[in-house]
Amino acid sequence: MVYHPFRSLFGHSYGVKLCDLTFVGKGTGSFGKRRNKTHTLCVRCGRRSFHLQKSRCSACAFPAARVRKYNWSVKAIRRKTTGTGRMKYLRHLPRRFKSGFREGKILFTDALKQLRGTRQLQLLLEECKLGDVKEEINGIVGLQDIKPQLITILKKITVANKQASLGFEVVPPKPFHVVFFGNHGTGTLAN
Structure with a gap:
């Protein structure tokens, strides 16, 4: 072992092992040697x-609700203020305000009221001529079990459109879902 002599306050010399001085932990005695980070990204x-x-x-005093500011740096506040970031919540507020903060989908009757008396409704009724759609459905190869169901669904939709155009209160129809399984053109399985 190598001994390193040094003098204390009283003039006595002591022998100290160098190997004892090399290893220092992260405790109180090592605060001068520390290089760990105290701050990270906010x-x-x-x-x-x-x-x-x-x-x-x-x-910015996060996680406090209010942003830390002392009104001495107007430019810095302008850089960090609302509208300079994503505005994940606020960017949708004007649209939600116009719809009265209504959640979910628009009701079918509300949509028809908005369309009533407009050119869009007339175009919708002209597009949904029953004969043309029947011919298109009958032109499909196969699906013999499903064609009558599709035609009844089409009739219900056209009746609801005509009632709405005449001003009657229309009960919104249930959504119709047709899913085809199996090989194309066979029409064996449908839900």
């Missing part, structure tokens, strides 16, 4: 100001 402002132990951002 999820709100994106700056490297989020203190890991305090769990608080020194730039």
Whole structure:
């Protein structure tokens, strides 16, 4: 072992092993040697100001609800204000406000009221002529079991359109789903 002599305050010399001085842990005695990071990126402002132990951002005060600002840097506030980021929630608010914050799909009757008396409804009725669609359905090869069901569905839709055009209150029809399984053209399986 190699001994390194050094003098204490009282002038005595002691022998100290060099191997004892080389290993230092992360405890109190090693604070001068530490190079670990105290701050990381903030999820709100994106700056490297989020203190890991305090769990608080020194730039914007995240996770506090209010953004930290002291009104001394107008340009910096302008850079970070609403509208400079994604606006994940706020960008949809004007559209939701116009629809009265209605959730879900638009009702069928509401859609018909919006279309009633307009050119769009007339075009819709002209497009849905029963004879043309029947010819198109009958032109399909196979599907002999399903063709009558498709024609009855078509009749219900055209009756509902005519009632709506005349101003009657229309009960919204149930959505019709036709799913074909198996080989094409056979018409053996359908739901």
